Amino acid sequence: MWTAVYLATGLELATEIEKKLQAEGFLVKKQLFTKEGDEELYEILAPEFEANDIQAVLFDLGII
DSSP, rough: EEEEEEESSSSSHHHHHHHHHTTTTTOOEEEEEETTTEEEEEEEEEGGHHHHHHHHHHHTTOOO
């Protein structure tokens, strides 16, 4: 089951975070969550069993 591990504002930031997590060896994907006007929010999704590890890596990378 896929679960959201982060919400990113804009496609560029979502792609950057996706690539960083993939470089760390995680299976992740991004998906458009919502769009209001010019602002887009993307979910960074990962398998549920990796969510806690990904949160730790996001913290270590200074993303959260």
